[in-house]
Amino acid sequence: MSTDSTVRVVVVDDEPDIRMLLDVQLKYAQGFEVVGLAADGGQAVELVEKLRPDAVVMDLLMPGVNGFDAISMLQQQCPEVGIVAYSGVAGDFVREEMDRRGVEVVLKSGDVGPLGRALRRSVARHHDPSPD
C-alpha cells in the first residue's frame, strides 16, 4: 500500500455514472485513493499493469472484454493486485465463478461500506495469503 493504510484503487465499470460515484464515495471513505478509472476489461488490464494499484473494483457484465475475462488476465499478469467483483448481478453462476477464482463478490449498493471492507480484505489476502 502507498502509505500507512491507504489503498490505491482502480475502478472498472462500463457505466460512467458508477465510475464517478465510486470515485467520490471512495474519496469520502477513509483510506482509499482512486488512482484510475477504466470502462472495460481491456482498459482495466492496461491501466493496472501501468499503475500497479493495491486493488481493483471490477464490474462483471461489460461489453468488449468482460469482468470475468479481465479478472483471469489480471490474476495471471498482476497476481499481487487484490480484486473485488462489484456487480448488480450476483446469482449462483457469478458466485461459483468468483469462488473458483478466489474473488469476493459485492453486490452493487448505495452504501460503499461493504465494498471498502472487501477491498481491504482483498489487499490483506495478498499480503498474507493464508485463509481468513
Add this chain to the structure above:
Amino acid sequence: MEPQDREWLEQRALNVIGHELRTPVSTVRGLAEVLTREQDPHRRDELTAALVRNARRLEGLLDDLLAAAGVTTALPSGEAEPVDLPDAIRSAWDGDRDALVVSGTGVAVARRGSVDRIVNAVLDNARGYGGTPLTVSVSRADRRVNAVLDSPGPELAAEDVRYALEPFWRGERAVTARPGLGIGLPVAGALAAHEGGRLWVEARPGGGLLTFLELPAA
C-alpha cells in the same frame, strides 16, 4: 414455448428484475448521499445530472416492465402523426456514422413516442448482440411501411431466435456481455402492435439477426 422453458423464464424474471433495478436504485441512493457532502460546485452539478439520469432510467425500466406485462396505460398515448421512418432511425443512432446504413423511404402514421422507443430498442439489441455495419431498408407496400434491419453477427441458437420476443429471454451472448432485463424486443413488439403494426425476427443467413418492423403508412 415448452413448459420447462416457461417455468425457467418465470424464475428468471424475478431474479433479473431484482438485479436490474438494483443498479439504478443503489446509484440513486449513493448519488443522493454524496451530494449532501460534496462542496465542489462543478462536481455537484455532475452528480446532480447523474442523479436525474439514473432516476429517469429507473422510470424507463418500470415503464418497460409494465409495457412487457401488457399494461396499456404504460404505452404512449396521444394522436398518431406522420413519422419519417428513415429519419427516425438515423436520429436514434448514436454510434459511429459508418456503422449504420439506412436506405429507402417511408412515412408511417404512429405515435412519435412509440416509434422512438421501438427504433431505440431494435438498434440497441442489434448493437449489443451482433456486429456492424447494420443496414436498414425501408419500403412501402400497400398501406404499410416496412423496415428490415440486417445485423450481422454470430449464428444464434434456434431458441434465441424463437423466443426473442418473449420477455426475460436473453441470448447466450448477452448474459455475460451486459446487464439487461431481456425485454427490449418484447416491449418493441408490444409498441408496434399498439400502433397497429407488428415486429418479428428471423435468423440471418450466415449469422446474425433480421428484424422486421411493419407500421401503418401515411
